[in-house]
Amino acid sequence: MDDSRILELGIRIGRNTAKVNEYLAANNLPQPSFDLNAPSQFPIPDNETEIAAARKAVLHDCLELRALMFGPREYLESFQHNELVSQQIIARFKLAEAVPIGGEVTFAELADISGLHEIHLRKLLRLAIAQHIFCEPRPGVVAHSAASRLIAENKMLADWIRYSTDDLWHAAYHMGDALARYPGSEEPGETGFSLANKTSKDMFQFFAEKPELSLRFAAAMRFINGRPGLEPERVINGYHWDKVGKGGIGTVVDVGGSHGKICIELARRFPSLSFIVQDLDEQVVRDAERQRPEEVADRVRFMAHDFFKEQPVKGADVYFFRAVLHDWSDTYAAKILQAHIPALKLGAKILISEPVVPEPDKIPAGDALRIRANDLVMLELFNGGDREMADFKRLLEKAHHGFQFNGANQVPGSNHWIIEAEWMGE
Template sequence: MASIIDLSTRIATNTTLLNTYLTEHNLPFPSFDISAPIDLLPPSTTPPEILSARQQIINDTSALHNLLLGPREHIMSTYQPISMISPKAITQFRLVHSFPVGSETSFSALAAHAGISQKHLTKLIRHGIVAHNLFAEPKPGVIVHSAATKLLAENEGIHNWVEYATHEHWIASYHAVEAMRQYPGSGEPNNSGFSLANQTDKSMFGFYSTPGNEKRLERFAKVMRFITRRPELGPELAVDAFDWKGLPEGGKVVDVGGSHGLVSIELSKNFSQLEFVVQDLDESVVRGAESKMPEEVKDRVKFMVHDFFTEQPVKGADVYFLRAVLHNWSDEYAVRILRNLIPGLKRGSKIVVNDVVLADVGTYKDKSAELWARVSDLTQVVLQNSGDREIGDYIKLFEAADERLKYKEAKPMPGSTRLWIIVAEWEGTDS
């Protein structure tokens, strides 16, 4: 680990570089003031060396902070069980929508809006200000929006995400260790922290589909759509991720579990020689996506209701594409998904998996990248009793599905810090 002098020197060097860039380009400086931009440095318009300097500052300031705390203070300051209580209250009571951005309010007005005591409301808001930059108190008793609450008020996707994280994910995480103890070695999706938290014998997807949970399902669906629209997960990144041009004229791609078909629609716009079939279990999703299909690709992108735990009905396609599907399922279920594709495969058919890949320990470019990977992995455990995988794990899945399904390659998806492309090819006879 770098010394505190090394860290502070590097922080100073990179901060100077960043400061110079912001100054020369007349860009706003970091702030949580209401006028601050949502993103300090948009990746699409910022030089890579500046983005790298920013990330190094984040990594080094975190490392310096922890070193100067020391083990005892680090533990005592990090593990705060009440850290999520203020954002939970702020989103549950929709406090960011209770007064206009640019105006001010009072603790009493917020308490009346929430329907709780002013004493408790004051404690919640002041915790939110100090811990999360949620709201600001420029004068005692006067509350205004910060850049963070302005974003929550104006961006439904962000608000849904925070509400989901504090209402659903937080409680499920609490029960995850209990589920591991209660169901050791289980690969069943209903043996999860989520299932225990909700006192159900159903999986997360099964529970959300139960009558009475329509609002929770709608919120979850909105959160998933919001996440998939992040730049590093954008459907446009799939265009350069695989040799789609190498597929024959009239080649067929089956987008298994493809939801609204965003990737297939994007690919169809770029590869006019290909036809696409988007499959999803939820008929309402399929019909909704069909109704919003861009006119220019309607004849080449078709939708189909299909359960990927049943035999694949589309035979002889060139590619069966699974984006963010397998990480939702334990090995037992992932193998079943792959085996159900086999009846549709012809010799040379490829299974293209577009999913998270865990790197070997010690090979991540920085600690923040590894932390994201570990958080992503545990998220799947908490919600579905599943998890992300290393390359070797994917190879084992292909081998377990059928020895004629041969692993070919794996590579990071260009432009994404999250997803990879993993390819297997069917070397058996036509099914």
């Protein structure tokens, strides 16, 4: 009799787990753990592609095996609507910061510190403990796990959790209401986020009027952009920057580039290129100028600019959009591109660095959940979303027939691609 799927998965999980374990042992690396002093990230270097692939396969296969072992009915029942509530309370009431690293507090003491009722606190934290966030070394006593310690020590992570469990979670809850009220809308102010916050403004406009939320969002984005696969060197290695301009001498405009992290690293690598980093927020521009390294100060400039308005930098060789267009529906993404047309010289390149959604039959099974969930975030917030390659081609055509799609390459080691279009003229 042929092996069953569950047996196949079990064997494969065992084989790949053994491969990872052997690597850890051979290199004197710590075993995975949530103990207080455990590493915050799984200790496999990026260049160990075979071991990294084995680990990824274990993660994917475990999810499939779990679902199969449940069966359809129990699997549907297994989704818990309140799995994030403990993280929300931990972030909102700063509970991780209230527990001493390497020490202990009682539920009663933590209730006094936080202002929460002890019974409520105990219920919430025991859910977190079941998720490996905190531990209870003795009944009624709370101490850190590696996960809760990370929340206490990494403010950007704590801000990300707060953003995720407040802003994103509420936007997701109201998305069905938005779809019913605004069917087919491409307007950024007709979303789950706008309904959750009782506003007709898009998220960026709404945050701009609320400094605390704006700062939290900025910190959350810095945390996200620090994840493996989004490092500046990925972008540097993902495109032939040495061929920009004539003889390697040229100008790159980073549209919506925030603090210019990418351009600063490009300037260090390619001394013949000059960069202009644009951002809507003038405070961001001022902060970026203060933080700019002296050795690239003459080649990396910052400018306040609204990318829906006509591009003021004329005749640059490259206009670079990193994680910009997926925030917007096709209607508004096309307007962003159209605002650049008066500035474009013949042969100017539009570079778009974003995730590209594979066609349905080409998405690896283990990646489908992550890809689809990330896509929905943009719908909940902006009526935007990640696009398939054919969608990018249609977007360029929608913006203007003068944009020629030149192809795309996936950035090595990242889920981002770099899509190139060339301005061929009116």
